[in-house]
Amino acid sequence: MLGLAHLDRPFDYLVDAADEETAVVGSRVRIRFAGRLVDGFVLERRADSDHVGNLSYLDRVVSAEPVLTPELATLTRAVADRYAGTMSDVLRLAVPPRHARTEARPADDxxxxxxxxxxxxxxxxxxxESFIGALGSGVSAAAPHAVWQATPGEQWPQRLAELATATAAAGKGTIIVVxxxxxxxxLVEACEPLLGDRCVSLTAGLGPSARYRRWLAVSRGTASVVxxxxxxxxxxxxDLGLVVVWDDGDDSLAEPxxxxxHPREVGVLRAHQQRCGFLLGGYARTAEAQALVESGWAHDLVADRALVRARMPRVQALSDSDARVMRDPLAHSARIPELAFVAARKAIAADLPVLFSVPRRGYLPSLACARCRTHVRCRACHGPVQLDQDRMGHGEILACRWCGRTERSFRCVECGGTRVRALVTGAxxxxxxxGRAFAGVPVVTSxxxxxxxxxxxxxxxxxxxPGVEPVVPGGxxxxxxxxxxxYLDRADLRVAEIAVRRWLAIGALVRAHGGGGELVLVADAGIRAVQAVVRWDPVGxxxxxxxxxxxLGFPPAVTMASVDGLAADVTRFTDLIDMPTGxxxxxxxxxPAGVRPPAGLADTRAAGAFDDESADIERVLVRVDRRHGRTLAAALTEAQKRRNTKHETGPVRVQVDPHTIG
Incomplete structure (x- = not known):
């Protein structure tokens, strides 16, 4: 667990006779490396060694619990190689810290x-039917891979719970990531009646004891569904039989x-290595999921179009041919046009709730210069600045959403203007x-x-x-x-994909059109992303x-890596890369705006250790054909090794297939 690229390999140590029984494969140990004690895991027990020279003994065995199974060790090594990282960094994500008192408890039956x-x-x-049948066959060669397109209004937690139960009934385990x-x-609410104690939930929010207790239950075989x-x-x-990732386009799944x-890619690696089933599900579909289908690695699980149309709400957008839009001359410029109010009043008259979705929380959370429309950014960390009400009751203040620093005297970096205007009105x-427009009707904010x-x-x-809409029985x-x-006015490769995903998720909360459900998109109906929602066609x-x-040569059609850091550090790093052919x-x-600086730079900038002119944070992208993706990852890893041996310590972030490209 050294964390340095040039030391990211196994090291041989001798095992004392006293530790013969406890130093099992997968156990935690302490070793002495370069004069200091570090943590490690036993990867393999061998009678010989390839090392030329004298070997040191293990300092001690911390625990005889085999927490790093051979399958998990192989997976973490593959993930590290796939993402040009170190195995120790992946292990920190995969294996939780030890809790001795919890570990000492005997395993349940x-x-x-x-x-x-x-x-x-x-x-x-x-x-x-054939997908589920292959899961229950127990034949590894028949392990199925699929992309599931959930229909509008689908109770996806119940469907996934049923799938996990069917896999468990066949004697196999399941992992579901949300x-x-x-x-x-x-999902837990849906799983508990079917699986009981066979199912455990694992999240970063659990305390050390609870998380480790549940993790041990999985490792010891007490729980088979995670x-x-x-x-x-x-x-x-x-005996893993199925890995499921729900809504793989959600930003929350991007590991910081x-x-x-990304859990989707880890799941693909795991399905390949352990010959188990794999399922990507969601109301929308990412380009990465579609690439798995078009490559033949995964198959479609989709409903008939007639059923989709029957379950979807009536979707409306602003169209010049719509008589209601023609009657309303301000329809395209009004924030809430007439057809939206008509749909809302109709639902309220039927004693049904109405959902208004806004892209930001707060009061006026997105600001620009009133003169030149340049986005307002924090002078300390370059984060987004919002206008909010002062909690002390002193009016409205400008404050950074990243570091919290307040801006007392705004001046635009482009034109010198001192006034701001709202780009988005908050929740x-x-x-x-x-509340004023629908007097007497309760208003709920989330x-x-x-x-x-x-x-x-x-x-x-x-x-x-988006993402925190309350669920209502019946829709x-x-x-x-x-x-x-x-949603669409962002310099991001995935901007249209993200918009469609969020809009379809909102539409899935609305009743079917047969029950009076309506979804109104205050957007031009001619926009491609809007049309995808109007037709409810995420696959197309x-x-x-x-x-x-x-x-155009962008992921997932190609493999792309980003190198972020100070200009001088990025230049030196890219000079060390042996670029693959092509x-x-x-x-x-x-x-790109919205992307946090590499670790170590944001705090330094906020502390005023250097000024903006001499400390530009830059990004370089390296693009190769998908077939040479592993070659690029290996080249990036080798460059990091060379950088370490040169004792270059400036913060540089290297990401393979970053979630945000800009």
Whole structure:
């Protein structure tokens, strides 16, 4: 566990006779390396060594618990190689810290397999029967891989719980990864009646004791189904039969710690190595998921179009041919046009809740210079600045959303202007406006730390930010998506994909059109992303998105790596890379807005250790054909080794297939 690229390899040590029984493969040990004691794991026990010279003895065995199984060791090594990282960094994500008192408790008895569940809910999807049959066959060569396109209004937690139960009934284990705690709570609620103690949840929010106790239950075989967030994909499930990743396009699944592995890619690696099933699911579809289907590695699980149309709400957008838009001359410029109010009033009259979705929480959370429209950024960390109400009651203040620093005297870096204007109206301001428009109707807000998980049926107005919309039994009568331009007005490769994913997730909360459900997108109906929602065609949109990226040379059609850091450090690092054949070097460019600086730079900048002019944070992109992706990762790893041997310590972040390219 040395964490340095040039030391990222196994080292041989002698085992004392007293440790013969406890120094088992996978156990934690302490070793002396370069004069200091460090933590490590036993990867292999051998009678000989390739090392020429004298070997040292293990200092001591910390625990005889085999926490690093051979399968997990192979997986973490593969992930490190895939993402140009070190195995020790991956192990920190995969194996939780030891809790001695918890480890000393005896293991519980392994429960018998559950009864096979009712799988009638999966009958709506083509090829689902053969997929589930292959999972229960127990033949590793038949391990199925699929991408599941959930229909509007689908109770996905129940479907995944049924799938995990069917896999457990066949004597196999399951891992289900979801983006956040809200999704996890819904999934646990669905799994408990079917699986009981066979299912455990793993999240970073658990305390050390609880997390390690549940992790040991999985490692010892007591629990065979794991549900959790990002790092749960590494859970040491015995006889693994299925890995599921739900909503792989969610930003919450982007790992913020090196080497930044995505659970989707880890799941693909694990399915390949352990010959188990793999399922990507969601209301929307990413280009990466579509690439798995088009390559033939995964198959589609989709419903018939007639069923999709029957379950989807009526979707409306601003079209010049719509008579209601023609009657409203301000429809394209008004924040809430007439057709949105008509849909909302209709739902409220039917005693149904209405959802208004806004892209940001707060009051006025997105600002620009009133003169030249340049985005307002923090002078300390270059983070986004918002206008909010002062908690002390002293009016409105400008404050950074990253470091919290307040801006007392704003001056635009482009034109010198001193006034700001709002780009997006936040949830609280929207709630105030709607409270006046729908007098006497209760208004509920959900966003930030004040999230509402669920609401009771009945007429009310709900104002929520994306991802924290309350669930209502039976679905919303109507949903209105405001400020749609804010979803699309970003310099990001995935901007349209993200917008479609969020809009479809909101639409999935609305009743079917047969029950009066309406989804209003306050956006031009001619926009491609809007059309994908109007037609409810995530598969077609993903296929077109993938084709365009292939034509332009962007992931996932190619492998792309980013190198972020101070200009001088980035230049020196790229000079150390042995570029693979056909590699393209793009940049340097400024670090994209919304991307945090590499670790070690943000705090230094905020502390005023250097000024902005002499400390530009840059990004360089390296692009290669997908077939040479592993070669590029190896070249980046070798460059990091050379950098370490030269004792260059400036913060540089290296990411393979970064989530945000800009």
């Amino acid at each position: 392994i429960p018998p397999p559950p009864e096979p569940p009712d799988l009638a809910g999966w009958s709506s999807y083509q090829h689902a 983006p956040d705690q809200r999704d996890l709570d819904r 549900v959790g967030t990002r790092s749960a994909v590494f859970a040491p499930v015995r 710690r090196a080497p930044y592995p 609280r301001r929207t709630a105030e406006e709607l 966003g930030g730390s004040a999230t509402v998980t669920a609401i009771e049926p009945g007429a009310r107005v709900v104002v929520a930010t 919303y009568g109507a949903a209105v998506i405001l400020d749609t331009w804010a 949109f993903a296929a077109l998105e993938l084709a365009q990226r292939a034509e 590699a393209d070097l793009l940049g340097p460019v400024a670090l």
